[in-house]
Amino acid sequence: MNPGDDPMNHTDDERFDQAMRALHTQAVSQVSSATRARLRVARHAAATPAGERAPRRGFGWVLASGFAAVFALAIGLQLRPTITPDAAPAAVATAPNAYDADTAVAMLDESPDLYLWLASNDDAMPTLEP
Known part of the structure; x- marks a missing residue:
């Protein structure tokens, strides 16, 4: 029996593959980069x-x-607290209608702690020396 006749002998196929790979490598090296x-x-x-x-x-x-x-947004709207009809008029009734300057000044006069605090922070205010 001849070694080339044996279907299990792949030496001819391997030599053919190696020869074709070598030819391919040579052909690729000869192609310019612009053509590629x-x-x-x-x-x-x-x-x-x-x-x-x-x-x-x-x-x-x-x-x-x-x-x-x-x-x-949908989840946020579902989780927001709802105002019951009983609580709504109470909230509206306690809201002041307008700014009253006399009431604001009276609140400052009633709280002397503010003026004591301002007096204790003399080091925060620059002193003007003539």
Whole structure:
């Protein structure tokens, strides 16, 4: 029996593969970089279907963040405290109608602690020496 006749003997196949790899390496080294760039662009254009653009990836993030904001707003509105009809008139009744300057001055006159505190902080105020 001849060694080339044995289907389990792959030495001929291995030598053929090595020879073809060497030829391929030699051919690639002789191609200019400009030609390789044109081939790369042509291969990419052939892989992309005609008329189809590359997918835009940014729109998905905008859409997802918009939905998250809407859901957060909905949850926030559901968790906000509700005012019962009994508490609403009490809150309105205690609100002052207008600013009263006499009342504000009277409050300062009733609290001498403010003036004592101001007097104790002489070091915070610069003194003017003539």
